[in-house]
Amino acid sequence: MRAFTSDSDPAPRTPALPVLVVGGGVAGLAAALDLGRLGVPVLLVERDGFLGGQVMRLDKLYPTDHCGFCPVWTESAAALAHPLVAVRRHTRLLDLEPPATGEEGAVAVLETRVPAVDPALCVACGLCREACAARGVAGAMQDRPVDRTWDPAGPPCPSIDFSLCNRCGACVAACPVQAVALERAPAVERTPVADVVFATGFAEPAGPLAPEFGRGSHPDILTALEFEALSAEANGGELRRRSNGATPRSLAFIQCAGARDARYLPYCAGVCCMHALKQARWARRRMPGLACAVFFTDLRAVGKGYEAYARAAADEGILLLRSRPGLVLAPEPAAADAPGAAVAVRYEDFATGRAVTAEFDLVVLNGGLAACPLPGAERIRPKEGPVAGRSCGFCAEPADVAQSVVQGARAAALVAQRLVRRAGGRP
Ligand SMILES: Cc1cc2nc3c(=O)[nH]c(=O)nc-3n(C[C@H](O)[C@H](O)[C@H](O)COP(=O)(O)OP(=O)(O)OC[C@H]3O[C@@H](n4cnc5c(N)ncnc54)[C@H](O)[C@@H]3O)c2cc1C
Incomplete structure (x- = not known):
């Protein structure tokens, strides 16, 4: 593999500044590893204590239905072992400052918050x-x-x-290795970087996005990530109502809850139809008697094998209902503990044109996924557009795992191309 500095060039070089990759999810990992493989030094910062991003919170992954953890773990291990990729966990990009006059790149303002038990020092002695x-x-x-x-x-x-x-x-x-401290001040540092790749991903916005769907009003009304954790094999794989621990008899997914709505998130979050189908299929595989409905605006299953995945869900008995519910009502507090008290979903039955109320033991709200900010993106030089080719994965546009990885590779290629151009065409 060719190094970034050329062996054939006898002139001494100053060490190349690293490219900063912000976010250690699947997109950031792909970008960091591709840059490393091209011989470009990389500084990968991740605000959490682990690599893999949101995928580490998922149970199975569509379209293969394989465990999400293993492939990400392989990529994380490869990044941690790569000699040109420096990984900093618990480190967040706060901002970017312009470089000294005339220089390219940026100065990254990084904040590191080491947890009370420092994982870099801990020897797990107990x-x-x-x-x-x-x-x-x-x-x-x-x-x-x-x-x-x-x-x-x-x-x-x-x-x-x-x-x-x-x-x-x-x-x-x-502690024999001084790994424990009850107070630790966050450390802020300024690091010059040659270029930046943003891979900051997405978050479920905090608080009720669209109040008519009752998010946060009752334990049996969940977000998709909460349902992913509730039903995960790693947590036992046994589905229980959060309100009373009972086995649910019915489950509804409400698509576009707060998304594609001018009042809240005016765009399609891209991945929700597919992960609702995945969650419904896995719920019924584990509990074949569970009645399961997906309320959709239009089912977006765009990708290789995705349409077949959706058809399989319908063939397996999952009710796919084209309707956009207008109201989700938690049971009255008095009735909440009563056996069978269920969440009411009010929707229009398109076949009859009538408003219908159906009851479900668990209701999952889908669609409220928002891109995370790109701190300081507007201050990078050269000004080839603030984030042109520098953002990848969900923070650039709604993208599933496969799309995020491809985008990470694309961002790496574009950055490498810019670095070569800046170096006067030399690799
Ligand atoms: C419920 C649910 C189920 C899903 N199921 C599937 C599925 O089965 N198959 C599939 O293909 N896709 C699925 N997806 C989509 C998948 O989660 C995304 O495609 C994927 O996580 C996008 O990866 P990413 O790297 O862009 O972002 P993320 O996974 O969000 O990673 C971004 C990382 O950046 C870090 N970060 C953010 N800001 C900063 C900062 N300022 N400084 C440092 N670090 C920062 C975050 O901590 C995070 O680790 C699902 C999504 C949801 C919500």
Whole structure:
């Protein structure tokens, strides 16, 4: 593999600045690894403690229905092992500043927040947990971070639940490698970078997006990511109502809940039809008696094999209903604990033109996916358009895993092309 600096050039070179890749999801991983393979040094920053992004929160992946974790883990391991890819977890891009006059690239303002138990130092000896159990508060020291901010490929680093911790300091004193600290100030640094690839992905916006769908008003009205966690094989794969732990008899997915709506998110989130079908199919595979309905505006199954995937869902008995419900009503608080109290979905039956109310034990709201910001994107030089060819994956446009990976590779190729141009055509 050819290095970025040429062996045939006898002139001493200053070390090449790295390309900053912001976000360690599938798009960022693809961009970082492709740049590394081209011989370009990379600084990959990820604000969470693990690589893989949202895919690490998914159970199975359409269209193959394979486990989402394994392929991402392989790519994460490859990035961590690559000599030209420096990976910084727990590190967030806050902003970009312009470089010194006349120079290309940017100065990245990075903030690193190391967790209370530093995973880079922890040797998983368990002494902190023992000390906590003896002197602290039961449950304050967890085996694993509850928010999944750990590296699944690394040692089982514990974490502190500060809502329970009495700050006695027993864990700090017990740690033989000084990996535990109850207070850590975030460190902010400024790093010059040659160019930037944004792969910041998406988030489900906090709070109720479209109030008529009742998000947050009842435990049995969930977002798609919440349903993914509830039904995941890793969590037992057994579907239960969140309100009372009972086995659900019926499940509804409401597509475009807050999306394709001028009042909230005026675009199609691109991936929701497919992941609703995936979630419905997996729910019925695990619970064949479960009544399952998908309320859709128009079913968007665009991709190789996706239409067949949708048809298979219908053949398996999942009710695909073309209708856009206008109201989701949680049971009255008095009835909420009563056995069978269900969530009501009000929709128009297109066959009869009549408004219908149907009841479901679980309702999943789909569509509220928003691109994460690209901090400082407008300040990068050269001005080839603020994010022209620099953003990839879901932060650039709604994209599933396959599309995000392709976009990551494209962004890497465009950055490499720009670097070659800047170097006067030399590789
Ligand atoms: C419920 C659900 C189910 C899905 N199921 C499937 C499926 O079965 N198959 C499929 O193909 N697709 C599926 N998708 C879509 C899939 O999740 C996305 O395509 C994929 O996650 C996009 O990858 P990404 O790298 O662009 O973004 P993300 O996965 O969102 O990764 C972005 C990363 O950037 C980090 N980041 C953000 N801002 C900063 C910052 N300022 N500094 C540092 N780091 C930052 C984030 O922490 C995150 O790790 C599903 C989506 C949902 C919501």
